[in-house]
Structure formats: structure tokens, C-alpha cells
Amino acid sequence: MLIQNGFIVDGINRQVMRGNVFIQKNKIKAINYSQGNDGFDDVIDATDCYVIPGLIDTHFHGCVGYDFCDANKAAYRKMEEYQLQNGITSILPATTTLAKERLIDICKEAAEYHRESDCFLGLHLEGPFLASDKKGAQNGEYLCEPDVNLLIKLQLISDGLIRIITMAPELAGAVDCIEKYHNRARELFGKGNEPRVQFSIGHTMADYDAAVGAIKKGMGHITHLYNGMPSFSHRSPSVVGAAMDEGAMVELIADGVHVHDSVIRSTFRMFGEGRVILVSDSMMATGMSDGDYSLGGLPVKVEGRYATLEDGTLAGSVTNLFACLKNTVQSGVLLPVAVRAATYNAAEVLRMENVIGSIETGKQADILVVEKAGEGMLGEIRHVIKNGVKVY
DSSP: OEEEEEEEEETTTTEEEEEEEEEETTEEEEESOOSOSTTOSOEEEOTTEEEEEOEEEEEEOEETTEEGGGOOHHHHHHHHHHHHHTTEEEEEEBOOSOOHHHHHHHHHHHHHHHTTOSSBOOEEEEOSSOOGGGOSSSOGGGOOOOOHHHHHHHHHHTTSOEEEEEEOTTSTTHHHHHHHHHHHHHHHHOTTTSOOOEEEEOSOOOOHHHHHHHHHTTOOEESSTTTTSOOOOSSOOHHHHHHHHHTOEEEEEOSSSSSOHHHHHHHHHHHOTTSEEEEOOBOTTTTSOSEEEEETTEEEEEETTEEEOTTSOBOSBSOOHHHHHHHHHHTTOOHHHHHHHTTHHHHHHTTOTTTSSSOOTTSBOOEEEEEESSTTOEEEEEEEEETTEEOO
């Protein structure tokens, strides 16, 4: 396959260059290939299009009428199909706070589905170890203190798929749980073979000092920055200030609802281009019409861009990651910087940056061809290439 005459977006080096991408089997064989297009079984004309890496969503709950916690492989296929259509070529679905038995069922089903999916990279365990005062759209009935035995059980049942674990660090035993988990994982999986897990601060009442301490102990990731935590202010910088000072990676829901466009711009200025990860936090109504839905068993009303509980609490988003990327660019963030936040930075958190997340020779050919909607602006997706195969 040859993608020719496109504007290749390089988020790592913050540049856009005109060129061709040569794909052989499922790998990027060469960039700026200039030997003509004879002999290729598929030539994609990318004139007036941007060529960007496939997007990676490390935090979403559902879409097109399905919730990941349905624990249903047929539902997973429908969700994956929708994500691919919208340029999200790698996914890390998130759980919600549910009964332990239900989480076990979800992990079992996820392990089975992982064996037949090229897009499904693992799980984001969001709950049940969250603060009641910042539970958001999580079911308070099932909140509990961090339990290393439960974590290990879920990790084993999921066949090592849990990659991100969100916790409130102020809960009893939370910080100690991190070291205990890693020690147990090394014992069970073997040193060097244990699943790569990132502990994340989220749904928390932690102040600045508590958050700094947690980051130093291994919670170097922040779940949906600004949401589900105390506000950032000049006298009380809370988790936001701690994350900025201590070098944490931060998720940002850039759907135009969860954070203001000015805050999107400010976040990239504060954290730099290498530490912001765009996520959708999308729920089952994404890709659907307005109406009544649910998230984690809680009723949700969807009107326009807003998904809310009965009390007005935001219940995830109804925006996919590609739309979040477009909104980030429209807010004033440079295209290569925004693209990196939706691709390479997520791959780094998953420690897969040598495989996916950028258009580089030798990497997996997950690529989008996107129409230009003006200089530095993204239009509609024209083609989606997954593992070197044009799927849309």
C-alpha cells in the first residue's frame, strides 16, 4: 500500500511535511517513498489531506448504545467497529464502580475478547477505590478501600489486561497498595513479565501535599484532570498543581463540556506537549440520539453534548476521541501537538511507543487520512488503515 501526496503529521518533532508513506504487510516500510506507484495493490491519494497516526483512547466506557461493563463480546465488536470508523485504532475501555462479582465477570469476558481483537489493548480500572465526595457518575454503593487481593484477582482473571488503575490516594491503604501490588505481581507473573500497570489519581479529595506524596510513590498519572478532584486555585493548587510540579501525565477530556477551551490551551502550556493525553470518557450514548441511557447502572439523560445524572452531575461524554482531537485543534492547540496527545503520549503510558502512536519506519501501520479543513485544521476522515489494511 502507498499513501501518496499527503501532509504527514509528526507529533514527536512538532512538524507537518509533505510526503508518501509506504506500507508493507502491517508495518510502515518507508516514509517519503519516491519510486513511483507502480506495483502497489492499493494506492491512496492523500492530496489535500493530513496523514496522522491512528488514535488511542485509554479511557472510554461505551458508545453506539453499548457499555463496556455489559461484559458482552457482541457489544464489544459493535463498539470496536464504531471506534475504527472514527479513527480510534487502539482502545483501552474503562470499568465503573460495580459489585466485585460483576468486575470479575467483566475481566473474564475482556480476556476472551482480547484474543480476537487487534484494537483492544487492555483495561482501565476506574473504581471501586474512589472517594465518595468525588464519585461523580460512579455508584457509591460499591465504593471501597483499596484491596490488593482484589486487584491481583482481577488482574489474573483478565489475563494481565489491566493497564491503568484509578484510585483516590487519600483512602486508607491506597499508597501502600501500590507497592504491595507490584510485589505480588512480580511473584505471580515473574519479574520482568508482570503486566505493565500505571496507577492513576482520580475521583479524589486529595490536597496538594497528599497528591505530591502519591505521585512520588508511583501514581504518576491523573484521571481526567480537573474533573473528579478539588478545583485548582491560587491558594489551593490541589491535584492539578501537584501533577504539574511532579511531572505526572494527565488525561484531558476535550469535548467542549468537561473543560473550557481556554483551559484546554492553558493545560498544554502548563504541562507541555509530552504530558497531556486526550481521552473521550465516552459513554454508551456516543454516536446515538438524545434520550435516556445509563452508566454503571445509573440513569443518564443525554441532551446535545451533555450526559448527566438526575442531579446534574456529568456522566462521561458523548464525544468520541476524534471529535475531541478536532476540538482541541479548534481551541488553538497546534495540530502536531494535539495529534501527539491523542496518539504517542497514550502509547507511552502503555509502554507501546515503539509499536504504535506515530508514523515512523518499522512501526505498526495504524494510520488515518483526514481531509484538511483549512491550514492546521482537521476535516472528515477519508480512510482508516489498521495493521496495514484499509478498513474504511
